Amino acid sequence: MLAGVASDDVIVNILARRREPPRPLTIVTPEDLALRHPPRADCNRYDSLRGLHAAA
Template sequence: MVDILNAVLTDGLPAVEAACAEALGHGVHSDDVVLNILARQREPAPPANIMTPAALTLRHAPIADCARYDNLRKTN
């Protein structure tokens, strides 16, 4: 119970109340579950994609040549 009350200081009362309601909705009343729900809500969104500058774009696409690898493996 103390951990949940401490979470009010960091996450705010509305977030803790929503996490408690979600846990009770699933039939669970453990503080670990409530703190886990709060932690999942705190996770940042994935970073935005960064566009590749034109200077770093490949001029010639690499060509897969498996036969070259096989030739290197041959022992004469």
């Protein structure tokens, strides 16, 4: 490939991307699906759920 020259595959790829619809900026979550208690990063809680005989 010469410097500054694009192959036909590259051009077709660029044109195909321009035809894609724009992605939505935000997703509206219905109130029924909203988390009442957001997850916490708590490793001690995770370890307690695994039990005493879990493989380390």
